[in-house]
Each structure stands twice: as structure tokens, then as C-alpha cells.
Amino acid sequence: xxxxxxxxxxxxxxxxxxxxxxxxxxxxxxxxxxxxxxxxxxxxxxxxxxxxxxxxxxxxxxxxxxxxxxxxxxxxxxxxxxxxxxxxxxxxxxxxxxxxxxxxxxxxxxxxxxxxxxxxxxxxxxxxxxxxxxxxxxxxxxxxxxxxxxxxxxxxxxxxxxxxxxxxxxxxxxxxxxx
Numbered sequence: 001x002x003x004x005x006x007x008x009x010x011x012x013x014x015x016x017x018x019x020x021x022x023x024x025x026x027x028x029x030x031x032x033x034x035x036x037x038x039x040x041x042x043x044x045x046x047x048x049x050x051x052x053x054x055x056x057x058x059x060x061x062x063x064x065x066x067x068x069x070x071x072x073x074x075x076x077x078x079x080x081x082x083x084x085x086x087x088x089x090x091x092x093x094x095x096x097x098x099x100x101x102x103x104x105x106x107x108x109x110x111x112x113x114x115x116x117x118x119x120x121x122x123x124x125x126x127x128x129x130x131x132x133x134x135x136x137x138x139x140x141x142x143x144x145x146x147x148x149x150x151x152x153x154x155x156x157x158x159x160x161x162x163x164x165x166x167x168x169x170x171x172x173x174x175x176x177x178x179x
Contacts, residue, residue, distance in 0.1 A: 008165065036059050040063075069151075118153030121153055
């Protein structure tokens, strides 16, 4: 059984790469959000005094779209880090194997949600999103406003598969504690 787990563990770099790409995208979007918001605020307050500095009409919609991406992608990242809120009040009273089994059930439920996010989010993005445009940017499709949901769903599926695998692996492989 250990050979199986050693073989499957070789795809861990794929999980790491997915995590790093999502984290990088969130960082870039945060920087863009800060820059666009800063420019818009300066344009609103200093635009009347400085002619080349004005509040771009598209800034609000772009900032809100970037925030939508960051919200759902950071939620997917939290799955990998096990940083989501969870109920642990009874963990000290339950056997370890019961806790692991409950963790697997939890991960399967979140995996189901991720599949729904991917499938339904994609349908919304191509059906509803593709039919509309941003008000302040008429040439840009609202597809980009709906697109973060299926992207986050895909990332959540990848991270939940890893979490479920690690829980199952913990039933069969003893972790060596380094001191």
C-alpha cells in the first residue's frame, strides 16, 4: 500500500503549482485593485486641479470584478492551507479515526460544491455573462465578471482531491514526527 501512496505523491508538484499560480493571480489582482482605486480616488479629489488626472469611468467595475476574483480564489487557497472555519469543539472527545472520517465527509461535501461551482458557474459565464457588457466599458463582455466562479471551482476540486487523498493516506501511513 505504501508503494501506491509514494507513486501518487509524485503529483504533489501539480498541487503546489496550482496553489502558487492562484496565489500569484490573487497578488497581482490585489496590486491592480490598490493602484486603480488609488488612481480613482486621486482623480476624484485632485482632478479638478490637475488636468491630466481624472477619475476613469471604468475603475469601479474593474475593481469590483477583481475583488470577485480575489474573494473566490482566496477561498480556494484556504482549502489547501486548511484555513477555513471549522467546528472543532468536540474533536478532543472523539477518536482520531472518527475525526478523520468526518473530515473526509466534509471534504466530499465541499468537493460537490466545487463541482457545482465549476459546472453552473461556467454555464452562467457563457450564457448570462456573454450576453451583457460592462456599462462603462461597452466592448468588454460581462463573461469576465462570472468567470471567477468556475475558475475557483476548478481550483477547489484540485485542492479537495488532494485533501481527501491526504485524509485517506493518513489511515494507512503513519507520519514520522521530526524532532
